[in-house]
Amino acid sequence: MTDKEKLDSYGLKPLEDMKKSGCSKDYMIRVSSGTSGKKPVFMIQNKSRDLGKEPLFSNQFKDVRRIVFFGGMLNARLSSAARFLFYLGEDEYTILAVDNVDMNSSLEGLFRDFKPEGFIGFPSFIARALSFVNDKRVLEHVKAVRFSGEMISDAQKELFHDKIPQATLENIYASAEVGYMSGVSCSHLKESQYHPYERVNIEIINQDEDGVGDLVVSYNLSPSIYINQYVTGDTARFLKSPCVWRHHNI
């Protein structure tokens, strides 16, 4: 088993590799802010695990070129920016990373100017941003919204259907310290259901009679470092339907 502290200690081994190789562009930084008295996590990881060519987006994102990132730590926004600008082939993405200080009434004018086509971020942050936009025409180019980090509430869902009715909403299961744990959202899955990401191994331990238990993941942090059974702190159960896996966020 790997807990947060142990994960954090593994995360410095790739730093030594990086220093030796002198080739920092093969690496990425992963951090989490360490909530509720827990220590933050700082890790260097070989970028190959998470920054492949596969975009992990549904088809709805295929034509999206102007993307707004919302909230989260700057490191998360930078990693997302790097993914689009450096690793997703030749497409001409333009990104706008909305910061906390931009969350005011000038947002409507900025969106009118930027003409966003896709949104990525925490549902609560996107919902707060949309509350500053009264003229829905500003959002008419938004084709798709990708959430992660939290579950979307009914009130937020309603707001999105009102402000961006034309956009498809999709969800991914990821965390700041691990990264992607689910793959592309697919149409026959409900909101809290995911397909596992192929580059992590997912197990559910301490299952109760309904199969609900603690979600642990195992994966390669770098070619030489294997993270064994990291305890995510979430509970989940497997589904037997065509879509195999179910996750409850707690």
Added chain:
Amino acid sequence: MQKIIRLQNLLTFVTESSHSSFYKKHFGTSMNHKEVRTYEDLALLPSISKNDLLQTPLSDRLYIPTGRGLVKVVDSGTHSFLIKRVLSELREEQFGNLGERPTVLFSNGHESLEKSLWCYEQNTLPMIGESTNIPITEYFVHRYESDSFLGDIKTLESIFEQSKDAFLPGSQFTLCEGGFDLVRIKKHVPLDSTTLILSFPEVGACAHSCPYHLKNNRLVFHPDKNSIIEHDTNLTVTKLIAMPTPIIRYITDVPSKTEEYSCDCKEEVSFSLT
């Protein structure tokens, strides 16, 4: 290529562009851009100000609509406007000398993101800090064994208030701002490991501190290789790189004056802020 030739190319580019007529309208009939043969001629063109950027939507001053990049929000206090940077020109910026493991930490998140992308373009992995959470950022600086800093004086101060030895001994410090206070800087970092980059969010970098004068406590700047600077007035910047939103005779609110001091840099032009 000589700066004056790059300038002529830039003027031709903006006046003949089919994407935007921002400068053409602005220059009006004041003079034919082909007549600009010297820096003195340049000074005859009308300048632009922050107000012009505020009042013109990005889409109306975008000369290069394609290319992968970042749109950032520039805050002018009461209103904000957008500036676009694309990687192909951002990489040409002169934001100072990076170490191997830089910390990028600006008070404004858009600035941190832009400079971090610039670090990627220099094949360096930046650690982007959170100016709203200095304790955590200091922890990350330490964990990353960071050997250099790219940011502003406010964030530099806050890191040093948190810990005196967050950075490895011998680290390099680069401050990117529109003005500097040497007394404030010296409190935290030795001047001989410090580079001051005169820069503005809407312009990027335009000049760097003269290391010779800085060691002697004097704030003297040389224009960087991508900039033409008019001094002896409010600092006015022309950027020679192919920015999507070109900067030609952008007048700042920073007063400056020509310096006659000599130095060993072999730079033709020196100026100071007044």
